[in-house]
Amino acid sequence: MNNFNRRDFIKLMGISTAAVATPSLLKAATGQSSLSPHVVVVGSGFAGSTVAKHLRLWSNNVINVTVIDPKPNHVSCVMSNLVVNEQLNMSDITFQHAILNKKYGVNFIQSSVASINHEFQEKQVILDSGEILTCDYVVLAPGISFDGIQGLDYQKVPHAWIAGEQTELLRDQVKQMSSGDTFVMTIPKAPYRCPPGPYERACVIADIVKKKGGKVVVLDLNSKIIVEEHMFSNAFSEIYKGIVEYIPNIEIDAVDSNNLIVYTKNHGEFKADVLNVIPTHRAGKIITDLGFNTVSDRWADVNPISYELKNTENVFVIGDSSGTNQPKSGHMANSQAKVCADAIIRKIANTPLDSQERLANITTNSACYSPITSTTATWLTAGFAYNQQEKRMKAIPASLGQAELHSVNHYKDMFSWSKNLFENTFM
Ligand SMILES: Cc1cc2nc3c(=O)[nH]c(=O)nc-3n(C[C@H](O)[C@H](O)[C@H](O)COP(=O)(O)OP(=O)(O)OC[C@H]3O[C@@H](n4cnc5c(N)ncnc54)[C@H](O)[C@@H]3O)c2cc1C
Structure with missing residues (x-):
């Protein structure tokens, strides 16, 4: 049975978040220090851009954030099938990194990350050029690689x-x-x-x-x-x-x-x-190269209350590379990135991640719109909540929904939903 209708779904288009750490906590923890905590984010797609933006936004710019990606701008897979049928241009799905820099002060380095040295508290991120960046936390958001x-x-x-x-x-x-x-x-x-x-x-x-x-x-x-x-x-x-x-x-x-x-x-x-x-896919190549613990030998094994790698402190994996039972989507990558940003801010503020209040509020959601013809579309959505007994994200039955028919209205909604997701992620 489909418990969900189109109106419910449109309400969900506002992107969900986990409980958000208060910036004042962070100020109290870092206020006397002349050194800002530094987070390096590897990959500037849906997951990487969202975490970078929200780390700056929710920390009142206290956290120094550097994003690294070999591509000068991000071209979105979301809506890219509409470029294949020429209903959209490449420019409609291309997002400039400069926006996050200008609006939120996110630093951007155009390069590929070759490796990271994660054994000590101070992490080292090694670029293809050989340049080494030091930081306190690393977020890996490299998407997928192919078999x-x-x-x-x-x-x-x-x-x-x-x-x-x-x-x-x-x-x-x-x-x-x-x-x-x-x-x-x-x-x-x-x-x-x-x-x-x-x-x-x-x-x-x-x-x-x-x-x-x-x-x-x-x-x-x-x-x-x-x-x-x-x-x-x-x-x-x-x-x-x-x-x-x-x-x-x-x-x-x-x-x-x-x-x-x-x-x-x-x-x-x-x-x-x-x-x-x-x-067939697996986690981004850098994750495989670094030999982290994996799920099904393909995806990074993370704790979904923070997306921190199991057994590797202060290194996080979000988006398609992470191995949870949640769908791999841009909407979900955006959602996971917010849980991760909240967790990093709490870590910096020395506030527990596993308080009852926080665990009860960890939610994520996913949505995909699919054109069926050149004028009609369908949609599918699912919400997830952290299950404290099973220590994993579980689908919320009442949130599972899909369109009963493909329609012109859903086709129009697809553009509002994607605009909302793009703005929340890249702008
Ligand atoms: C045709 C199609 C339609 C889709 N439609 C939808 C939809 O309707 N709804 C939805 O929610 N999702 C949709 N998706 C899925 C969505 O695009 C992905 O789930 C999303 O892009 C995952 O985000 P990510 O940040 O994990 O990876 P990506 O967005 O792929 O970003 C990864 C980034 O990491 C960078 N990177 C990789 N390795 C390195 C390295 N070593 N150093 C530095 N940078 C690196 C890459 O250059 C890239 O920019 C669709 C996908 C496709 C293919």
């Missing part, structure tokens, strides 16, 4: 699952499709970034192919559609009848990137005119 697939060359076969040049490449390839062409895409093993995202992409492409004539083949590594099953299976079998062919339980063997062929272990081979392979 390798034999023969896969992203310059010929884009994943477009980390937005930017990959999004443009896929858009340009789809634009070149002619009547009767076949688009083949693969869906990674769950958990992956944005649970409804791959089905959304299939619908967006099918909408284009429907006008030209052709086919969309969806090769799913999972045994079934994992979210909004009714919505997407209806879309595939009714709106895009004869266009979308959905095949579950696929095992990929290799890819021929020159001839655009996917070889599978159990269903033969699939030849495409445009091929979009989205490999």
Whole structure:
């Protein structure tokens, strides 16, 4: 049963937060010191930008925050399928780091982080250039990395699952499709970034192919559609009848990137005119490289009351890289970042993180909107609360909701929701 209606959902568009540490506590703890605590944030996507902004905002600028990312601006995956179908431009989903610097005083360094030295109280963050930054706390928010697939060359076969040049490449390839062409895409093993995202992409492409004539083949590594099953299976079998062919339980063997062929272990081979392979994910490479404790050998093992790594003090992992039972989404990354910012501020203020009042208020939420056609969309949401007995985040049953029908109104709401999320994160 769907307990949630559209009005409830729109109320939820205001981004949720955990109980927020009071800046006065922090002032009392750091007021006499001439040295500001320094937090280095690795990655400036949804998780990294939100934590940086809120550390400055909620500490009344007491905390010195430096964000490091190799990309000069963040290109959002959220809404990026609408660049693929040319309803949006890249500039609509690109956010300047300079805004967080100007408005909140967040320092930005354009570089990749090669390593961190986390064994001592004073942490060292080592940049690709060899430069070393020292700090008191490190927040890792590097998003995802992909498992390798034999023969896969992203310059010929884009994943477009980390937005930017990959999004443009896929858009340009789809634009070149002619009547009767076949688009083949693969869906990674769950958990992956944005649970409804791959089905959304299939619908967006099918909408284009429907006008030209052709086919969309969806090769799913999972045994079934994992979210909004009714919505997407209806879309595939009714709106895009004869266009979308959905095949579950696929095992990929290799890819021929020159001839655009996917070889599978159990269903033969699939030849495409445009091929979009989205490999199975794991935490950002730096997390794997550093050899931290992992969940399922893929995700960073964190305590969800702070997102601090288990067994590694004062190093935190938020967003898609973290291994909790919460969905991997930009909305969720924003939510987790606020819990983390609150925890770091309390640590600096020597205030316990596990007071009854705080634990009872740790909540997060996630939302994804998915275009089904060029004028209609659907949505899905879930709220989570910390369960003190089980020491983990658990879905709040009454908060689980999804649209019953795809509609023009949901399509319009998608723009208000994303605007709200973008502003709360990047501005
Ligand atoms: C097509 C699509 C549609 C989506 N739709 C939705 C939606 O409707 N709703 C929703 O909530 N979510 C959606 N998502 C999911 C959302 O985009 C991700 O969950 C979100 O981006 C995760 O945020 P993050 O901060 O963990 O990672 P990212 O936003 O990917 O940011 C990671 C950053 O870390 C940087 N980085 C990596 N390694 C290093 C390093 N060593 N040094 C320095 N920097 C580094 C990267 O350059 C990057 O900027 C969608 C995703 C896709 C692909």
